[in-house]
Amino acid sequence: MKLVVIDPGHGGKDPGAVGNGLQEKDVALSIALKTDWYLNNYYKVNTLVTRYTDKDLSLQDRSKISNNKNADLFFSVHCNAFDGNAYGYEDYTYLTVGQATKSIRETFHNKVTEVLNKYNIRNRGMKTKNLAVLRETKASAILAETLFIDNVSDSNLLKNPSFIEDVARAYADGVASALNLEKKK
Template sequence: MPKPLVCLDPGHGGADPGAAGNSLAEKDLALDLALRIREELLSGYHVDVLMTRETDTFVSLADRARMANDAGADYFHSVHLNAFEPSARGYEDFVHTSVRDDGRAARIRAAVHEAVMELLTPYGVPDRGYKRADFFVLRETAMPAVLTENLFVTNEADAGLLRQELFRQALARAHVRGIARGLGLQPVARPPVLYKVQVGAFTQRENAERLAAELRDKGYSVYIVRTSPD
């Protein structure tokens, strides 16, 4: 069974910095978040990922949509950051104006929004709500598409969070949880964790053999490991 294909779209890039404020550039943060999202998706779920850009390069809006359409992506996830007057802060996301409330894009967006706000609410980050817009990449992509606005680089509190690598990693994981819920992605099966117990350490092998025999008689699985000092 083929894996679902998610197209990740880090906004702006190259000569187009996007929003800027508090010594932060949208193009850099969007790429950082998208790469983290890709890593979490690929390591945790049966899914393939297409990036509209992987470096600090300019990609037109038409090319972004074309890449997703030509690849037959199942979902398009655009990553942006916001800017406005310094008091504005928070998270919001968009689907196209033509999307029905019960449409697949709306359902995926709801899952992403809920997962992201589960992370952000304890930080005091405002929920700016579910929104719609006639953005090019939402209009011209042939699959469910969501555009996310991940805090305001122009707000000091939001910028302080975005500067923290651990926060950005947590934010990426929140996106992935939402995407996985919305698309119904299957998690990668992980081998069970095993805990081993050491009993005894000897300088003479015969002493180790004697204890090993006693433990085998009691039903334990035993093996002897020879180690040398560094």
């Protein structure tokens, strides 16, 4: 069975991005745990979440967890921030990745686009960046920036339980489609 490592960004002393009464570490944990629940309840897969609570975890430790378990996919959940005016969704892979990772991310992104369209969210696209968890992880790795926490309209969605459920389900379905996971009966 395939193994997906789900990584809620930040945690503990590191709140990540903050805005409009939200902290990235809390939103990321909520989305990650719901994504984990959907994957385990609807698909034949093994999952491992890097943190189940609000705790400190280094970037190196996140990658090590994935590498030590020989994960098939490392999926990191985040929220973005810029200047209060930027908005929308984007996801990242490392600067240079193989065709397998490109295909996984494209399939994942296309599935997430369905929920973006439902909520009329700007799709900022598929991007690459030199981020430690993407660079240091041996498995195919995707980092999702779930909206801009410092933008009022985006943060209102991040406070909406229906949106959180929908985006977590889209993440789970995207991962499942990308890895060709079998559905549970």
